Amino acid sequence: MAARNQARIGRYILFKSLKKGGMARVFLAVDPEAPDELLAIKTLLPELRKQRSYREMFEAEGKVAVRLQHPHIVRTVEHGDGRGGPFIAMDFIFGFDVSTALRALRKQGQSMPVPLAVALARDVASALHYAHALVDEFDRPLEIVNRDVSPGNIMIGFDGRIRLIDFGIAQTTIDVKSQIGSIKGKISYMAPEQVRGLPVDHRVDIFGLGTVLYEMLTGVQPFHDEGDFATMERVRRAEFEPASSINPAVDAGLDGIIARSMARDAEDRYPYAGDMQDALQQWLVERGEAVRGEDFAELMRGLFAQRISDMHADISKARAQALGGGATLASTPVATESGAMRLISEDMLAEFAGLASEADLPLGARAEVEPPTSTEPAKPAGGGAVTWVLVGVALAAVAGLIYAFGGM
Numbered sequence: 013m014a015a016r017n018q019a020r021i022g023r024y025i026l027f028k029s030l031k032k033g034g035m036a037r038v039f040l041a042v043d044p045e046a047p048d049e050l051l052a053i054k055t056l057l058p059e060l061r062k063q064r065s066y067r068e069m070f071e072a073e074g075k076v077a078v079r080l081q082h083p084h085i086v087r088t089v090e091h092g093d094g095r096g097g098p099f100i101a102m103d104f105i106f107g108f109d110v111s112t113a114l115r116a117l118r119k120q121g122q123s124m125p126v127p128l129a130v131a132l133a134r135d136v137a138s139a140l141h142y143a144h145a146l147v148d149e150f151d152r153p154l155e156i157v158n159r160d161v162s163p164g165n166i167m168i169g170f171d172g173r174i175r176l177i178d179f180g181i182a183q184t185t186i187d188v189k190s191q192i193g194s195i196k197g198k199i200s201y202m203a204p205e206q207v208r209g210l211p212v213d214h215r216v217d218i219f220g221l222g223t224v225l226y227e228m229l230t231g232v233q234p235f236h237d238e239g240d241f242a243t244m245e246r247v248r249r250a251e252f253e254p255a256s257s258i259n260p261a262v263d264a265g266l267d268g269i270i271a272r273s274m275a276r277d278a279e280d281r282y283p284y285a286g287d288m289q290d291a292l293q294q295w296l297v298e299r300g301e302a303v304r305g306e307d308f309a310e311l312m313r314g315l316f317a318q319r320i321s322d323m324h325a326d327i328s329k330a331r332a333q334a335l336g337g338g339a340t341l342a343s344t345p346v347a348t349e350s351g352a353m354r355l356i357s358e359d360m361l362a363e364f365a366g367l368a369s370e371a372d373l374p375l376g377a378r379a380e381v382e383p384p385t386s387t388e389p390a391k392p393a394g395g396g397a398v399t400w401v402l403v404g405v406a407l408a409a410v411a412g413l414i415y416a417f418g419g420m
């Protein structure tokens with residue numbers, strides 16, 4: 013019954029490409045045994061599959077991911093190695109990541125309501141605290157550090173649930189990986205010690221969450237500057253305008269929470285993500301703000317009403333095709349007015365089978381080649397804030413910085 017061109021990995025049928033990044037492509041998939049549940053399958057790009065270091069890194073990500081069981085972390089079903097290479101199967105989150113939501117808000121001239129931004133950060137803080145404190149079966153700390161807490165790695169479901177995805181560059185004591193990991197995150201969300209190439213611990217995630225909270229409240233990245241080098245200089249000094257000077261709805265209490273989480277020296281930050289979670293929760297309680305999942309669901313409905321129904325239609329169609337066998341693959345992307353997710357094309361299949369050498373981005377270049385799930389039409393090159401096309405330059409700049417300031 014499997015169609016000639018059907019893309020399979022493990023026992024899953026892949027039927028849409030959700031997004032391609034620097035290292036991985038994420039597909040929407042189903043398990044034919046349980047076709048009602050949608051899964052997201054993350055796969056290593058073919059060129060990288062050939063390299064042992066990447067396979068090991070991806071394997072390490074899978075190992076960490078399956079251990080993480082928390083209401084605010086996406087559930088990983090399994091990780092394995094199929095004919096199409098290593099993969100990580102997780103629950104598909106019907107929603108958008110925070111960067112997409114912020115973009116949509118900006119377009120409508122709005123910003124995220126302050127209590128929602130605070131509640132979202134609180135939920136992510138709880139997820140981080142859980143991950144940081146996780147121990148193995150012998151009670152030994154795993155010392156998981158996400159190191160990439162950024163808007164693209166936090167999803168808001170249409171059901172209002174907040175979930176952290178992507179522990180791709182998390183390092184644990186059981187799997188010490190190469191230095192590559194320290195420069196793979198996004199500069200604007202990095203902590204000063206990360207940019208300086210110094211040893212990091214869980215407090216980089218507290219810093220990263222501070223930058224995400226700042227951006228949700230102000231609509232701008234705290235260290236954004238002309239060019240990556242200037243941005244890195246700002247990160248290094250941890251210099252930023254108080255959020256209240258950009259958004260008057262931010263009060264002194266919240267400025268204080270941000271300042272503490274984004275302190276330049278790790279010792280001056282909240283010692284644990286749980287402390288940041290408590291501070292955010294207390295802020296909500298003191299102001300009598302009770303944020304519910306329904307409030308996020310409403311926000312998402314307001315922002316993406318049309319796209320939600322487009323996505324529903326798209327998904328049903330693709331699923332029917334994938335499970336129906338025959339006409340599984342569309343050779344042309346499905347175009348809807350909102351720029352839909354792509355069906356798996358012949359090219360993509362070839363890429364998947366390792367037959368085509370697609371012009372993939374180098375490691376670390378995390379440009380959005382495709383919109384996350386079914387989002388915006390492709391951005392013109394060079395648009396947007398810090399784009400990942402420049403990571404090659406950034407790496408050189410990091411090396412320069414480390415060289416120039418290494419002794420400090």
Ligand SMILES: Nc1ncnc2c1ncn2[C@@H]1O[C@H](COP(=O)(O)OP(=O)(O)O)[C@@H](O)[C@H]1O
Pocket residue numbers: 030031032033034035036038052054086102103104105106109164165177178180384385
């Ligand atoms: N479980 C999921 N459900 C829905 N979308 C997902 C899921 N996992 C990832 N995505 C989408 O794919 C993008 C890239 O996934 P991610 O795991 O962050 O990979 P990368 O390591 O390339 O950053 C995310 O920003 C999100 O838009």
Ligand SMILES: [Mg+2]
Pocket residue numbers: 164165178
């Ligand atoms: Mg990511």
